[in-house]
Amino acid sequence: MPIFRLFPVIVLVLLYGCATTNEQAATPGAAVKAVELTKPLGKKQQKESKTSIDPDVLFMLMTAEIAGQRGQYDVAMEGYLEAAKRVHDPRLTERAAMIAMYMKDGNKTNEAVSLWLKQDPNNLSARKIAALSALKAENKQQSVEQLSALLKQDPAGFEKTLFELAGALQKEDNVAFIYAVMDDLAVKHPDQASIFFIQSLLASDLKNKDLAERKIERALKLQPDWDKALILQAQLAVYGEDFKRAETLLRNASLKYPDNPKFKKMLAQVLIKSAKYEEAGEVYETLFANDPKDFESQFSLGLVHLQLDRDGKAEDIFKQLLVQADWRNQSNFYLGKIEEKRGNLENALSAFDKVTDGPFQFEAALTGISLLAKDKQYDRAEQRLKALPGKFPKQKPRIVLLRAELYSQQKQYEKAYSYLTEELSVYPDQEELLYSRALMADRMGNLGIMEADLQKILAKHPDNVEALNALGYSLADKTTRYAEAETYLLHALRLKPGEAVILDSYGWLKYRMGNRQAALDYLQKAYDKQPENEIAAHLAEVLWVSGKKEEAKKLIAKALQDAPDDSFLLHFKHKFLQLNSAH
Template identity: 60%
Template sequence: MVIFRLFSVLTLVLLNGCAAPAKQNAQEEFVKPVRISQVKGEGQSSDTKTDIDPDVLYMLLTAELAGQRGQYEIALEGYMEAAKRVQDPRFAERAAKIAMYMKDSDKTKEAISLWLAQDPDNMTARKIAALSALRSGDKQAAIEHLDKLLIIDPAGFESSMLELGSVLEKENKVAFQYDVLDSLVLRHQDQAVIYFVQSLLAMQMKNSDLAEMKIQQALDVQPDWDKAQIFQAQIAVFSGELNKAVALLEKASAKYPENNKIKKLLAQVLIKEAKYEEAGDVYQAVIAANPKDAESQFALALINLQLDRESKAEEIFKKLVDQPEWHSQASFYLGKMEEKRGNTEKALAWFDKVKDGPFVFEAAISAISLLAKDNQFNEASSRLDVLQSQFPKQKLRLILIQAELYSQQKRYEQAFDLLTDALAIMPDQKELLYSRALMAERLNQLEILEADLKKILSEDPDNAEALNALGYTLVEKTDRYAEAEKYLEQALRLKPDEAVIMDSYGWLKFKQGDVKQALLYLQQAYDKRQEGEIAAHLAEVLWFMNRKVEARKIFTKAIKDAPKDESLLDFQKRILNAAE
């Protein structure tokens, strides 16, 4: 759940020229007919002169045709001259937009000046004038135009600033916009909205201290502004001060008990702090106040899943699945719950119900994973082929999944070749390098494995997964234990609580003859993750120490959970069968 968001990227219809659109789109915008025969615009007084001189009419027709042909200089001159001769702000508007598209700052200023002279309270003209001044660095003009915007439409000032900010952000002019507002606020010290926008801009500039100061100034002027209170808490979250954020939101929630926006943000911060019980209580209160709040119901279901209260989560999801806007999300999680229970058919049925929304791809991947676990590789591959055409942007992930499918079928050469072909196109892609290294290990191509993992480490020396994979391979496949120890010790420093790395290091110690240290690390790894390879390593060390009853006990449990695990089967063949 996103609990901190600055500017939503807004597309300014009024600023179509700013982003330099493709010419076809620009033509569609700029050549829209201007009803030349009816120049009296909305709001014009009835005594405004409406007759157009034949020369002006010719200019307009020429400008229209030029615009359609992409001859914008001719179009601009035509509209500009018409704007000077006829008191109709639409001609000046058209000239201003064409000038902005052409990035002709002088012509833009001239056209906007004409436009505002004919329609001084036009918000669109004023916004374009402000943007032009901000872009060109004309501070005084920018202050005057923003001042007018604030006076004409104080309620819309915030949204106007965000519109301008979304454009100026791309041009690295946010700091100048902030500076202009710093001057504007001297004229309007009682306007909390200016401080609020400055706080937003400060966060955009990654200056959380300045943002905090400005949001406090906004609240000093308008203490009961819930939006500012929420943003103050968001600043605290962004700065990592979660306790402060919770305190601010709890205070605000107590003061405004009917404000569910504050409650929801509080719940989200509590989730970020892993305080799931408390977050659940907050969502319960929100739902009690508004039983139709499906968003909060969905969040509460996820919290119940986190707390292993599957029956409560399932109850909520099954209610939400009947609501069209929540059908796919609820179906996905119902599928995940059935997958966890080992109910493959039910899980697949739920995943196949996910037809739209953000979980379509993940549901499809989950279904493929289930089919592969069930050894239905043909169906899994068939579904994967469909996804490749449906989700071309997910090409990398789909390649990795296809390689995994090959690996599960022990088709290691095909997986290796697939990954090699992908690396020819994306030679520095870490996940491809790592996956090919794993396939190279299966094919006993240790030189390629080592080269791929070292390439990852050359770019990312603190990549714990690559360090562990390289270290463990050197332990398992070579006698280069001193070199392996260097990699594994570094991996342990980076992730001291990772079970797989503990296992690798424990196995290294066993190979080096340090049985006591081996047992210590392997037991810690097993306590954290009771998977086959870790169990096999621990059982072998216990067997070596003549603690055979314990070794058999660990093996028996592990082989029951994973009867096809290669490490366990190898231990059984080498150790247990040989002892009988």
């Protein structure tokens, strides 16, 4: 769980507070915008200004402004800093600090912020930058001092400040150090729940589950009704795959705070993770009944109905959501999936074509093309495919994979292989392209190239489950290098022990090694999890050679009813059933 990913935090530019707007901090030019020296002043201020800003200082400021406009930020920063030292104007010091931060000059940032705090000790923005700088430099004493000062100056905003600082430090590789700072801070301020909350997140990031749970419990003792802390406590249980505990925590919180929908929404998600779809649906129904404008819960209820094969109820919900602009595209996508499930190709395409924006747009386009290819309407699929690169330039690798798959479905393996080879000259280390070319090489009967591509993937990504499984299965199926095959497949099983395709590969390996009982055990598990045609063909073959021919026949007959043209099923039929009938 990356540090503070669970909760939105304010990015670094907001640390500047009122002193500097987002727009000013966003660009270098804005960051060095000249301080307004022409702002109307009272008579007393005019007098002070005339006596304090001498010609040398004015020259420094003019030089700094011109340097900033020309992109000479080091000159601009020195000019503002020197001017600030002479006229005791915190506005100039602030500008120098902003430029130093933009330049990532830690020493100059510290110098400018130190002067800024001397000139304006109660400035929260200066104090936050000082704390951030100390944390980045891993200066523990300074970090604790600055954070303590922030707590003293702004106790009501301290929680928000911690999140701001944490957000700014997300990319820094110093989680253990920040935790140690929080430890010292907790000793000085044992009544601050937010410190223990941050420690819980940090401990989770350090993979210390027990410590994370202890710290969040400490936070909740201090602030029992803190919704963020209650949710984090449940999230920690989820990350530990203790769904029962997460469910209990969230049910208790929902009963205690019935007007807070956050707990019910997370409870529904946990119930889905536990495959308790009926109960999750009931929670979403309650949420939507309590708030008819909670379209998120209404949409989630539609997905639950889909999961439970209540396509009609799901369809009603998605159609109702079509009038809501924010939910129209995803609703059309799932209406298309319902039509796909019913076998209504044209209706499905029509729904997918109405997905015109957002993250579902590309998926809808791909699904439409895949449906046409499945229906062997390759010309229409190709026509749609041609329009994708212009619409989705960032999705080039996935578009390439889809085109290769279209060639493959037409058994144009050499064409697919050549196309992927050409694309790999542009993206030489792209895992998905290498994997796809390996599959094409396998279909062409070129085991050497297939193995080389998969080994190239594993050299950089040794835990790539798809590559481990593909290589292990191919070695088991096409060679007698069973020991090597077992090494790859056992590695894959350790990473994903319940994955059906890996169980199938390992079962097939056991069959090839002559261990039929072990093969049957693994293949049956695989088929029970995922009754795919290839798994069915493997299981049927082992049943057949084990003397369980009637079971094998029933299994194949059932599979052929749904997929009469499947190559794996037909191979089994020709190899065993026709041979058997000839005798």
